Amino acid sequence: MSPFDRTFPSHKQTLFLSSHKEQPRKPNLELQRKMALPLLFTALCLILMLSQSLPSSSLLQETNFLDQNPTAYEILGDYNLPKGLLPKGVVGYSLDTTTGKFSAFWNGTCSFSLEGSYQLRYKSTINGYISKGRLSRLEGVSVKLFFFWVDIIEVTRNGDDLEFSVGIAGADFSVDNFEECPQCGCGLNCGGKTRKVSKIRSNPFLSSS
Secondary structure (H helix, E strand, C coil), X not given: CCHHHHHCCCHHHHHHHHHCCCCXXXXXXXXXXXXXXXXXXXXXXXXXXXXXXXXXXXXXXXXXXXXXXXXXXXXXXXXXXXXXXCCCCCCEEEECCCCCEEEEECCCCEEEXXXXXXXXXXXXXXXXXXXXXEXXXXXXXXXXXXXXXXXXXXXXXXXXXXXXXXXXXXXXXXXXXXXXXXXXXXXXXXXXXXXCCCECCCCCXXXXX
């Protein structure tokens, strides 16, 4: 055998060696799909849990609006009127800032008396028009005169005094008498606490306005 025969393999040997080379493995797509499904499911579950735990932007906006919305008692203060003109327990109100139309709502009628003064009654809804230092065209508020209930149609602030008008008569009281909100049933005399109302006129609602 010549040196050339020992150095170079024959054509048959070359084919035999090349046929035994390791072929590249094809990716197992089925296995990859099976492994990806659990991961995808887990990711979807996490996204769903996070979306439910975080408050939506609309809910945040609504909460902020409610937090910033003043109470009916604060509305009175904005118009230079004491909060005690409204009894405790207001469950809602409406205000048209263009016309000044104002309404306040309770769960039911509310009546009380202030010691040494008068009896008041509020319907479950009262209406009127509010302006600086004035509540006019009132509906739903009445005062007891002798044996009759008479509607209060207007409340006006004059300095440190409040004038309550029933149309043909009126009575003035100090604003200090309305620093606190009366409570339905007991007024300002709740829990053993007694507070008398200081009157300016000796005969409320009997003097002509």
